[in-house]
Amino acid sequence: MTFRWGVFGHGKISHAFRAAVDVIDDAEVVAVAGRDLGRASAYAAKNNIGAAYGSIADLLDAGGIDGVYICTPHTAHFAPAGPCLDAGIPVLVEKPMTPTAADTTRLAEQAASTGVFTMEAMWTWFLPIYTTVRSWIDDGRIGEVQQLSASFGFRAPFDPEHRLFSPDLAGGGVLDVGVYPIGLAQWLFGAAPETIAATGTVGRTGVDEHVVMAARYPGGQLAELSCAVRTTMTNQALIRGTEGHIVIPEFWRSESATLHVGDAEPETVTAPHRASGFEYQTEEVMACVAAGQTESPVMPLRESVRLAETCDEVRRQVGVRYPFETSGP
Amino acid sequence: MTFRWGVFGHGKISHAFRAAVDVIDDAEVVAVAGRDLGRASAYAAKNNIGAAYGSIADLLDAGGIDGVYICTPHTAHFAPAGPCLDAGIPVLVEKPMTPTAADTTRLAEQAASTGVFTMEAMWTWFLPIYTTVRSWIDDGRIGEVQQLSASFGFRAPFDPEHRLFSPDLAGGGVLDVGVYPIGLAQWLFGAAPETIAATGTVGRTGVDEHVVMAARYPGGQLAELSCAVRTTMTNQALIRGTEGHIVIPEFWRSESATLHVGDAEPETVTAPHRASGFEYQTEEVMACVAAGQTESPVMPLRESVRLAETCDEVRRQVGVRYPFETSGP
Structure with missing residues (x-):
């Protein structure tokens, strides 16, 4: 049975993901979505992907996907992940999962409450x-x-x-x-x-x-x-x-x-690598989902939260605070 | 005119100094001193050095030296340096000059007040x-x-x-x-x-x-x-x-x-290197002394104080305090 991937985001990194999926026998990228339907459609046509959507909601509504790979810029990871989880669709989220430990924790909590597989795309760990x-x-x-x-x-x-x-x-x-x-x-x-x-x-x-x-x-x-x-x-x-x-x-x-x-x-x-190197993390997601797991034992969400906490602390010491960060916890 | 070196300390590092002096035409190690006359004498005999003394005072009293190289363990640099400076004899002090910025500063002040050439043996900088x-x-x-x-x-x-x-x-x-x-x-x-x-x-x-x-x-x-x-x-x-x-x-x-x-x-x-690599710092001392300078322009005492201050701070953060360090400034 083929694992049907939807991809949210169509920048450079999406090509590395497609190259990875191409070498996995039982996987296929069946749809691409972005925040601009025109660009998503052009991307789908050029890359021979069957469907294109202008929002995560449209991608999910259309159905026919087994997982979503989110590869928008860091600040646009959180928003599309939530609807996927609510729809029961496993997600592989590019790293950093979100720009702050607070948001990564929120996403981990949402993943826990929905019981849907979620993993940060820390591909290096799977090489x-x-x-x-x-x-x-x-x-x-x-x-x-x-x-x-x-x-x-x-x-x-x-x-x-x-x-x-x-x-x-x-x-x-x-x-x-x-x-x-x-x-x-x-x-x-x-x-x-x-x-x-x-x-x-x-x-x-x-x-x-x-x-x-x-x-x-x-x-x-x-x-x-x-x-x-x-x-x-x-x-x-x-x-x-x-x-x-x-x-x-x-x-x-x-x-x-x-x-x-x-x-x-x-x-x-x-x-x-067989392809871009992303194939190993992608196979991890597929294997975990097939086994009914909600997290990867290699890269569980607590690792993502730890990583985000460390990045927060480093930024704090260096003196970088993003405009969208709230001051409270 | 030959620059006549006295060496205070006769550990492994004194050999590197002797090897350096051996390749400098107008320099010679003429005496060795240590805190144990017997060991200093045995060392002098074995290494063909003309005189041996059991204290810095005896070395200085005997006269006939143009500079002293102090190469005892870190904690025993300060004590012999003072008498040399008081006697008007230039000193090259192994690094770290002393174990703390407080003592390095004291030594720098003493050097300044006596107007006698003093340098930390930061040989790397002269390679x-x-x-x-x-x-x-x-x-x-x-x-x-x-x-x-x-x-x-x-x-x-x-x-x-x-x-x-x-x-x-x-x-x-x-x-x-x-x-x-x-x-x-x-x-x-x-x-x-x-x-x-x-x-x-x-x-x-x-x-x-x-x-x-x-x-x-x-x-x-x-x-x-x-x-x-x-x-x-x-x-x-x-x-x-x-x-x-x-x-x-x-x-x-x-x-x-x-x-x-x-x-x-x-x-x-x-x-x-022509020899051990210590020859370049040694030549620096001799050139500075010949030119009537009291510090090396390459490794002046303020550099030694800076280095000691940084080491102090690193030790403080790591949590290492030596028993002999006083608590006050």
Whole structure:
């Protein structure tokens, strides 16, 4: 039986999702929706998708879908998710799930009350190479894990009109790319940081353009994390243990990792994606839904709330507050 | 005319100093002193040094020296420096100059009041490769400098009896190796951090075994710095600019650096030491003294005070206070 996906949003990231669905035998993108029917229709025609809608309500009313992938800008994740859950349709929501921990918590509560499957699209955690990385760690190959160093940053041209630089659209490095190093630490240490200290550069549009963070996790491990939208970074993860270390190049989308232990020849494992890399998280959603689960055991909603809380705290320390954030809890 | 060095302390580091002096034509180590005459004498005999003394007073009373290099453990730098200054003898004091900013300030004040040359042995700053690094930066080869990532850490076996783990001897990672990444940032950005946030692991002897730091400098640049005595690090410095980056392997003792700009072939410059690498700071002292200067323009005492203040702050945040630190200012 084919899992019929509806996609809400038709930006660049929707193509990565379609490429992923294309390599999953029992899945298909059957409809696309956006806030502009004309653009959604043009997108559907160009991409050979059977149906197009101008709102989430129309997509849901038309029926015939088994799940929705929401890939609008951060600030437009929450609104379409609610109707999906109310309609009993599972959702995969792009990361960050919402721009604030308050809204992510609200969404998690709504998911719990409706009992409908909901997951943040933290695709990195599902990449095959991380199975290898986890097994190296679990097998004690690098001894006791002590530290993670991870960065993700690129140098975008400064453009006050672009989403990345817009406070109204929850721009800035932390939410755009910081979720990857912060999220990787959370995956690795199985917890949110006990303490995280951040300092950064806030540009003239009021969003964080460059942030460095020093964090400590409940198990005593430390992390140095950084992100930027105006500074090129290494985009590498380095996991250090007492006996060795693991290097994951381009860790957010990695297809390889290298194990270094003492003087032994480094051991590199490659695990190429079948398509864009989004196929693994997509298969996770389908498997969970088929099994009647309402959350992914790998990326349950409490992980999304933890991630959002950490991002909130980092933004607070750096001094970035979005105009739409209320002052109260 | 030969510059006659007296060395106070005869641990491992004194050998690196002797090796440096050996390659300087007009310098010689003529005497060694320590707190134990027997050990100092044995050391002098073994290393072909003409005279040995059991105290700084005896070394100074004997005369015939033009400068003293103090290389005892951190906590024993201050005491021998004073008599040298009072005797008008220039001093090169191992780093950290003293374990606290209060004592480093006291020593700087004493240096100022006596008008005798005094310098912290921040040998890294004088290595020839840093001339290349500075010129790349000054020539705008990497554009505007935005970030430094630097770490220095090694995995020492845990030994509560060792100096490294002793609070009484100002052990821990920050003072033993953290001074290098923190110092490099200070060299690079020409200032102490505007803010520095640190988190770390304090071991059961009460010293910092592993620390990660996120810092911001007055020019808006950021740094991620780390140090450890129980965790192996990369020990690399990575200087990122808007147009490229510079990698300095084993930056604390580096003999090479590589410039990366866009898609161009990386440019590696090597600048081997003539000996241990200590020869450049030693020549700096001799040149300054010959020119009648009381401080090095490269490493003046205000830089030492800044460095000590940063180390104090990092230790405070991590929660390490040495037993000998007084509570008041």
